Amino acid sequence: MRLTEPKRGSTRSVAIPASLLPVLREHLDTHADAESDGPRVHSVRAAGRRMSQTSFDGYWRDARKAAGRPTFRFHSLRHTGLTEYARQGATLADLLERGGHTDVSVALRYQHASAQRDRELTSRLNDVVVIE
Missing domain, CATH: 1.10.10 (Arc Repressor Mutant, subunit A)
Incomplete structure (x- = not known):
């Protein structure tokens, strides 16, 4: 699955709160490919491949149910x-x-x-x- 550019050329850098950096760094160190353009969320079944939208939707549904926010x-x-x-x-x-x-x-x-x-x-x- 090929990643595409965002709509209307809206690629940009966005600052994030410093308090999120340790969590983001841990996630990237643990789950992301070393290459800068590699997948950031991997398929559970196929290492090195991007997770499908269908799989992601299933995990998101489970997470929001567990959080008590089933319609979020x-x-x-x-x-x-x-x-x-x-x-x-x-x-x-x-x-x-x-x-x-x-x-x-x-x-x-x-x-x-x-x-x-x-x-x-x-x-x-x-x-x-x-x-x-």
């Missing part, structure tokens, strides 16, 4: 990551870049309003709104 889609990981990125203060331009989006309306999906975020921002207004 794999793409929801991307949505969760971009939503948390926005909650940390990412601008619309930041979200467009990180998500590889070209349409602003797509990036806006990740800027969910939340009661907690509203309270945090409102609290910051105390520093700039002064009534004497």
Whole structure:
């Protein structure tokens, strides 16, 4: 199975939190081929070959069931990551870049309003709104 480029030339480097590096390094050292372009997730049955989408879907289904989230889609990981990125203060331009989006309306999906975020921002207004 041949890997293909992402759609619309959206290949890019994305920074990850430093706390994830040890786990990622362990996974790559344990499971990935030494070549930089080798598979990162191997087939259980055929060493050195990329896992099929069907097999991956089965493992994902088992993992989400074990986690008590039977309807959590794999793409929801991307949505969760971009939503948390926005909650940390990412601008619309930041979200467009990180998500590889070209349409602003797509990036806006990740800027969910939340009661907690509203309270945090409102609290910051105390520093700039002064009534004497």
